[in-house]
Amino acid sequence: MATAPAYSPHPPLQGSARMWATIALSAATFMNVLDSSIANVSLPAIAGDLGVSPNQGTWVITSFGVANAIALPLTGWLSQRFGQVRLFVASVLLFVISSWLCGLAPNMNVLIAMRALQGFVAGPMMPLAQTLLLSSYPPALAGMAMALWAMTTLVAPVMGPLLGGWITDHMHWGWIFFINIPVGIAAAAAAWALLHKRETQIRKLPIDSVGLALLVVAVSTLQIMLDKGKELDWFHSPEVIVLASVSAIGFAFFIAWELTDEHPVVDLRMLKVRNFWTGTLSMTVAYSLFMGNLVLLPLWLQQFMGYTSTQAGMLMAPVGLFAIILSPLVGKNIQKFDPRAITTFAFIVFALVLWMRSNFNTQADFGTLMVPTLIQGIALACFFIPLTSITLGGIAPDKIAAASGLSSFARIVGGSFGTSVAITLWQDRAALHHAQLAELINRGSVATNSTLSNFAAAGMDSAQALSQINRMIDQQAFTLAANDVFYGSSVIFMLLIPLIWLSHPSKKNGQASADAAAGAH
Structure with a gap:
């Protein structure tokens, strides 16, 4: 959240200017929240197109979230260093550029990197949109301003899966990111035109660069460990052990530093x-x-x-x-x-x-x-x-x-x-359920023999029939694991x-x- 004053010294906006400012700020917020949910239903399509498993595709979501979280504590310092309006408009435009790069990503590594960039530049957008919205309304109408805000942030998660699903089924998945471009450009242009004369006071404050570096290292290594742990067999892998050790040491030093620094990036007190x-x-x-x-x-x-x-x-x-x-x-x-x-x-x-x-x-x-x-x-x-x-x-x-x-x-x-x-956990439980269910498939089972006979009658050979049974076991195992x-x-x-x-x-x-x-x- 921005540490600049909650209310700008400028008087509240009036009439159509306030309405258009509200629309511009809400559109940017809508775009931001939409992007956190629009990819959820598109993960299998993205993963398939880029040649990775759908479970690896979840990095598309986690990389955005971690980078976004790391950027949040910087918002206060950045807004005082560059001004709230400039920072907001820059955040929106950088979000547009990173969205474009996400849509063009040729492989999963590039997409994850661009999603992390997108999450980082989006960090200041929501707290600043809220601050600028409140400063555009008189105190008596602050409740109405926040009601409009709440509606925007709640409609976006509803539209995200619908829009993401339709785009994925009817167009290239990259369009779930490309649709941010016209919305972001319009929101940035309108916000600058209406608010640039209401820029907040700029102050040069020290930044806790050591605390920020420790935060980035600790959080990033922990997230990478969680994302890659399954495929690397967790703590049987030296890579996972190194990641876990770096994260633990990073968090320990981060906590010690933040509790003693005069201007902590995160005030743990x-x-x-x-x-x-x-x-x-x-x-x-x-x-x-x-x-x-x-x-x-x-x-x-x-x-x-x-x-x-x-x-x-x-x-x-x-x-x-x-x-x-x-x-x-x-x-x-x-x-x-x-x-x-x-x-x-x-x-x-x-x-x-x-x-x-x-x-x-x-x-x-x-x-x-x-x-x-x-x-x-x-x-x-x-x-x-x-x-x-x-x-x-x-x-x-x-x-x-x-x-x-x-x-x-x-x-x-x-x-x-x-x-x-x-x-x-879903994958681990599915492997356990698959093993338990597979034990029941044997020649001594009436159900197994009956199923194999039905598949044979449908024209399948033995290998095809067993493959079909394995797919059925997979479906049951992953359903039980989800449960x-x-x-x-x-x-x-x-x-x-x-x-x-x-x-x-x-x-x-x-x-x-x-x-x-x-x-x-």
Whole structure:
């Protein structure tokens, strides 16, 4: 989050200028959030086209998330060094260029590198869009500005899977990135035309280059270890051991440095506040579970249930319907209820949704698969705003921007780690279930002989029949493995509830917390 003043010394915009500024800032935000979800249903197509496994394709998502998280703590320093408007416009234009390079990527290594670049340059975009939006409205209309913000950040995840699925099925997958180009150019041009005379004060401040370098090394090596661990056989591989050691040492030095530096890139001292550490830890774990399952579900649907990218997108999209309807109500009434109770309700609904998914089988129809997705929107609406209210409830007003930035950093890193862990567990459990199911396939089994006879009657030779049976076992094994991940995630959501109640009930900073919650998306 930017550390520049929340309100610009310039007076609020009026009339059409404010409307067009809102549209421009919202369009940039929409583009950013859209890009975090549009690739989910396209992973099998991207992986197939670039000659890697769909599980390796998840690096397309994790590289964006890690780079985006690393850039977040820099936003405050950059905005004061170059000005909020200049930095925002530069962020949008660099995002456009990196999107173009993503679409042109000739192989997976280049695509991952360009996605990391895209995530890094996108880091300042959302916190600055929020800050500039608030400064364009009078204080009395700040709530309306944040409601518009929340709608934008909730519509994008709905459109992402739909748009990504349709593009993947009907065009080259590169167009999921190319569509950012006209939107980004228009948003940057409009934002500069309307806001360049409202530039914030520029100040030269020291930057914690050592802390930043340690952060990059620690987070990057841990993410690479999580992404490559499966194919390298985890700690049987010297490469994984080196990555884990470098990450552990990097985090140790990072924590020691940040606690003693006068201008830390991440102010870890805020973790002394009970509400902040309980809220941040709950948000990070919950978001990692959410993102892991959000990536796993379309992979399972497309690889083992025969769904096209478009069909998977249609199944994923309704998650935002209830969220769009209910989020404004939750934001408006957040101070009337204990946010711990609302968050508890959200976690119970998340647990229910994942428990329902843990009962899926290979015969589940579209309607059965859709029900949990619809219900999940209720949990989303009751998740971000109350939990951010808890997290920032005990923070001094002048520290809210820094606290929100640290919380967002932890959440985004958690989402990337959660994606890697979920896919790895899915593969491991699938291998176990495959071995157990394969033991039942033998000549002494009536079911095996009957199935082989049916395949022979259909004109298959013995090798073809056994290959077909192996594909059926794969489908069952990966379905059972997905059920395991869903069930485990459901249990963890329930275990998070006591952590929420360790926080203190707080009425402080209610408006600031609700405002910051919009940016948490």
